[in-house]
Amino acid sequence: MANVGIVIVSHSAKVAEGAADMVRQMVGDEVPLAWTGGNSEGGLGTDIAQIIDAIDLAWSDAGVAILVDLGGAETNSEMAIEMLDEARQKRVVICNAPIVEGAVIAATEASGGSPLDIVKQTAEELYP
């Protein structure tokens, strides 16, 4: 089975892209990865349609782990998940972890072939 995919959702496109760059540089390319940041007007915020697109981009049969920053990113990610196909909904989780470190840790864990629940659990060790 392929590795779990990682999606980064930030209020800022720069933060999301930067975090994704760090993941690529530190962990490599073996993990499907996508990012989104900013609202539909290009300002700070998050956009549900963009989150859905990012989930599709990073999709893996092993599932997808989402890293978020502040509240709105989490709420919108939850809504995005509810708008996916039912079969996919169960395979997407949001991690309660800091966005940058969480993405790196989740990707590290995913690169070893760990299943979705372990990837989530490992990233969440950052908030003991």
Place this chain on the structure above:
Amino acid sequence: MTSLKASETIDHVVRGSALLTNAVGLHARPSVKLTQLAKSFGATILVSTQVSGPWIDAKSPVKIMRVKAPKGTTLYFEATGADARLAIKALLDLVNRNFDESEADSHG
């Protein structure tokens, strides 16, 4: 010589150690490489900055990242399982190769 040879004791635990010689020690990216490498083996692998512990799971990225061992620290490894010898050799090699980092990589 910068590392002790891997040795296996009667309890089938393979041990080895290596000195951190890269400029910033066990910082973020080397931590990731160490855990990724450890995960590629079936053996249980522990690491410590002291010869008698406390021991940390080498496959746990969060725990390894928190070690933050600086240059000059010796990393002690213990592995148990069918591929323990291979695991220890690979990990010692990784440390001795400075985690494949060039000088330019050693920032942050």
Place this chain on the structure above:
Amino acid sequence: MQKSVKLSLINSCTAVIISHSQELTSLDQAIGDGDHGLNMKRGCEAVLADAEALSDKSLPDMLKSIGTQLVMKVGGASGPLYGTLFMALAKEMDEMPTSESACAAFASAIEAVKARGKSETGQKTMLDVLVPVHAAWVAGGGKGLAMLAKAAADSTIAMKAIRGRASFLGDRSIGHMDPGARSSQLLIETITQVLGV
């Protein structure tokens, strides 16, 4: 529900929000990030543009489509909340609802909003209008809901925000009406007017 009634609801509800978007913006500038009016206007314009097609759908399908539109177009914090409200309403609403069945659908929609926003009444949100309106509806039917909605929205002025962007202001959020409460009140007023309750 008749197409003409559905059309009337869409036209009137979107109109009231669009015409009050400046006020909603001002309220949100006081205690939020100032985008509630703009966001809601955008969402309502999208729904209004689709009014013909929406009013041709069954009532549940119409509500679900409105919910989806709001989620995709409103953005901010209110998009998911209003979107959830309408989508949950759609799940429980009959095509020809009685006051009781619509009230029950409203109850489950309120629960969905609570879950989505992880909030309760007393935290200075739209729930502080929706919940008392629902309670009054259960107790006494549809009469007087518009006045109650106004009183409920006014009651948010003195509240301290516990949720959302406003909660970062702490005590400084006191003395301003919650913008989500205001937009909810406007919608309830309009709906009761159109339905002649």
